[in-house]
Amino acid sequence: MMNRICGLFAGAMVAVLCDGMLAGCSDKEEFWWDDDRSNAKVVGFVDDSLVIVGDFRFWHETTERWNGEYLEGRGAGNPRLCLYNYRVQEDGPRWCDSLSEEKSSGWFGGRMTDSIVWGGVLGEYIKLWKIGDEPHEMKLSKSFEGCSQKVSVQRIHQWLDGKFIALGSYSMNSRTFDNALTSLDSGASYCQYAVLDTVARTITYKRLDEKLKWIGKCDDVRAWGNDVYCLEKNIEGMKLSLWMDNILSDSIYVENVAFWDLGTVRLSSLSFYGDLVYWGYLFSLKFDEKKFDFGLNVRPMSFPGFGNFVDDEKGFVSYD
Structure with a gap:
């Protein structure tokens, strides 16, 4: 018992000395x-x-x-x-x-x-x-129109009237609360997308109105000028469709695209990257014809990781 008391006393003395003198502590x-x-x-x-x-x-x-x-x-x-x-x-x-x-x-x-x-x-x-x-x-001020549960934003694309559309992480036509446009049958409290206005510094969470209800079928969506473009994939038929203002503009079957691998496409997300489209492979759009363009046909090997790229002519670029 005496040794324990002495030990506690010694520790207390060291603490006092360190606090008071700051010498070697x-x-x-x-x-x-x-x-x-x-x-x-x-x-x-x-x-x-x-x-x-x-x-x-x-x-x-x-x-x-x-x-x-x-x-x-x-x-x-x-x-x-x-x-x-x-x-x-x-x-x-x-x-x-x-x-x-x-x-x-x-x-x-x-x-x-x-x-x-x-x-x-x-x-x-x-x-x-x-x-x-x-x-x-x-800083942004937020508001809600016709819903109360906001979207967890993972994607932002250019939208109508100089604004931006904000979407969740999943395909818009999936059945999940985690994303935009997925909440079509999940209750009116869930917002389906948001509109970001960087001039007014606002973000407004919304549900689709009658005019935009058609984009619920889309895997990704964005606007060019006054037109709304939609990408829709059909995994069973391995088909990709391009819609403009709910009018079918172009469609392709994966098996008809040189260099494409069914497994790569099946496991990949589909999304716009500006004027480009990614679906396991990177390609572009001909806006004057409103069609897919495979003049660019590149596979980012570790996407979304960065490192290696290979094109349909077997050109290889690596930054590993």
């Missing part, structure tokens, strides 16, 4: 960044040759306390945005810019326009990073 702290960058992902495509890539670096922190306690911390930060040529092999990125912040902070939500990447938490704020410019954050 300071913590030892170290902080460093990894040399290499990690988790490179495709954020979007600028055109038929340039891809937008986001990555970050891990940081490490250790603290040796004066009392013998050892603490470790690790996180991701220093987010970087780069442009690479995915059609022709080059030595590295065409352009890069990075932020000094110690948290990655969700900068790479996706492509918003040809030159702007979005991130943040929509419904509260949005982060905008334009290629060649300083990134910035914009």
